[in-house]
Amino acid sequence: MSNWNERNKEVIMNTYGKLPLVIDRGEGAELIDENGKRYLDFITGLAVNIVGHSHPEIVQTLRDQGEKFLHISNLYVNKPAVELAERLLAVTFPGKVFYTNSGAEATEAVIKLVHKWTKQQETGQDGIVVLKKSFHGRTLGALKLTRQPGVYQDFPVSEFPVYDVEPHDIKALEAVLKEKKPAALLMEPVLGSGGVVPLESNYLEQAAKLCQQYGVLFCMDEIQTGIGRTGKLFAYQHTSVKPDVVLFAKGIGGGLPLGGIIVKAEHGELFKPGDHGTTFAPSPLSAALGNTVLKLLIDDGVLEAGRRASEKLQTELQSLQNEFAEHIESIRGLGMMIGIVMKFDASKVKEIQQTLLERGMLVDVTQQTIIRLLPPLIVSDEQIEYFLQLFRDVLQEVSE
Template structure:
């Protein structure tokens, strides 16, 4: 055990199982540990570092805003945040208002309050929220109620909020719940992230929107992981003809600093009044300045389009890999730079593969126990893709060779 591992175990509560590397520096798409070892970062801080590390626009915004002010009270007008809110609305719902928090979980907490406020005023007979099995919406107690993974919600105290869990892409079940229980809202991730990179079909998403209109429910999309250009559009729902009432965002929006929130559509513009909700630190002027820099990079530097082209090449090479190893790779799911490689490995085998790739200089994430989750930056290069593919190819071939022996 290294000194850093010992200190971590001694002084930090063990809420995460950490990989045995201490990071000293990051540059572009690489993390560098305290021993000087370099690692291709396909974690991107769990979908946060959409532009890799030390992207020039972000570093410039960090320096410029740092010279102005780091924090002010929400009593005052926060110019970087106002500008960011305007741009988020114009690039999504066209008409709407933003509430900023510090994280995705806080976005979910705000969403719960907004849905409640709306239902009390406009639909008092409607209670509760429809969510999807294996969905993930955060770990705070309110968000935890909506996160449908038993290993996460466990036996923690639960808020008094009706939650209706349905299977992914099951329109009949969705229709039955809407008819029987008359909920106030539906909240879905367009692509389940922690749940194993599972796509909601176009038909299912359109049915949700239609049923929300029919039954006067709120249509809410959780874009915390899939948003900010990761799937080829600013938000994943924009791949279809949808107009949600509420968008949850987080992770990549702050350019590496804590920031999250919701974009409230026309039905919710007046749901919050002064005193209904708030936080001390959000929106951080520094995070908001970086958020504007992220949007500049996506739309002015062309990183949204470049990311789509890079993703196409990565998908092509992954499909080649699946063709070569059909007995190991069961399926490849996702969109853009949000990819899940479903394997036939056991939990122990997939963890061993993760460790081997780490030793080879590549960092991957595992979710849903046996799914390799890739969350690459839009700045990934073709050379880095080849490094990853050839390394993974070698490790998979080694496993086949062992079985043949």
Template structure:
């Protein structure tokens, strides 16, 4: 029998922690390892597989596009990319233009360059970007210092762009930073993902927009994880009736393959000149074809609303578990199909709980040490949620077995 775990250690750089499970394929919300064991996936590849595995519309779109072409140089027009851009703009800023990337981190990099260009062209006497504590905006060298998680930014080289960190929901701290530091922009996640699933309040987001207009700053929303229908809206900021200057998207946008980008509003979309920025895989035919299928499934076929309704059922079940087991669960936070379950236990025991669930065929994530993060495929059914809840309860330790007892 092939030892995939050993071969992985031997030939791949260990930048990520891994289990010993080797996946052979998937169908719907299920994954199957090389030994045939089935797993219910409640993490969907860090939120990438919005439509699960083997979705018929994704298979059809991929097959059709493969027969035409996988890649085009940016020198040519790509009708599918234009159609995708029109649809995503029509359902977001209304007046906007798209720049395509292959990842969310690259979307952050494009944003940083566009903000810098805007500052130079408009001669704004403001510098730097405000970000929120615990935020995640990517791991590339430009993006990682805007990610406010110490284990990620560490001591890697800094860009010349100043970074100002404030806490979530702290309007006084934000306005004080604006007045004393004169930043050019604020970049935030409407719902933090890696930070633990903390949705920002509508009141806070509206106040951020007001301060941006008052001080002539740019308002940037990072929707790489919270976008593409995951929260019941195409983008999470749309729950709050605000209008950002830049929207960053990625993860689930490509239906399972690398795809991302930014949508820039009217103040910014003509700032770049040819040669200011670029990427080999700009406006990719295969990614935009699959992405257009995702948008049509979410919006035209009604999956976005259906998924939101199902998320309310999952929240109802998790809240019931929390009420009946307060010794184990501190809080359940959610916005659509983004869930953070804060656990009353050590990081080591929460990791064991995750592995116990994996042994029972339930795939979940742990972030920030003690938070179970769920990002299920948007196609998950109530029956599958019931299966998860049953196994969650079966794996949950009893009070006297937890660290320190009760």
């Protein structure tokens, strides 16, 4: 065993509770540690590696674009970025794209965009409505929109109004829109860090209508749910809603940092030169990978194959919940974004996670007692069965 864990502690600031793994490489739905042990990866870099690790077409795109150029700045036209924006608009709605390096930066861009919109409207609207337990990022602007005390703590916050309401409480949402006159509503269609809570279609559609009624921008945070994670390219597409703004990141860059916002055509000119910017986004390499990711998902059938695999996984998990009803409270989620709500306390759930890790299975834990699964869309039926058997074995041991 090398001393990489100790070296990490010596030089890296302790902001993440790392699992005791030193990864050497990845192949498909698996990660392989420095000793050659294989792990089935149902975390996928926190919903990033949507087509798995080291996909041959991803690797080829890295080589092809790397031989051309890696960075040119936004002073020149970036062909991969233009092509990717065209692809994103073709599968969402007519409008324009602003690129960022991350999901948090996409949230920051939305805050600025909303501010520019309020100045243009001259209606006196101000502030953003979010859902309780939502997560929109860790930078200071995004932090104010994140409704998790363990995340926002007592850091300084930007001075703009934020109102939060309970998910699915449409009356509370309408009351805020009517009384506080906010400029925008920002919500995740599935609360990820907040416990893998899918918002009901009817609620989303009612929220969209209220935004239209009260003249409020309807913004969908698809940073975790987007790029095929839920069985559609974006989760809002399971409904009839038409957002004004869609935030994206995570899976789009094929494993490299990339994010952004898609803005409806009528808002596409809100940003003028000098209003916002970034040195690195969009990275030509990340944008080229984004084009490959969308090709794989849409043209090569990975999205449809992943949807079928997620249906199998969810169906089998429901059966497992019935079998172990004394341990599993519920199974919830959408597509390859699944929460297993356990009846154990936090320490026991972490113990289950650790046992699975020791047996070659990587899962996440959120909200202390919810096992979160974020498998890649390329996971095979055999790998799903492998996970289910491991999980069943661990639950059976707990029952004894």
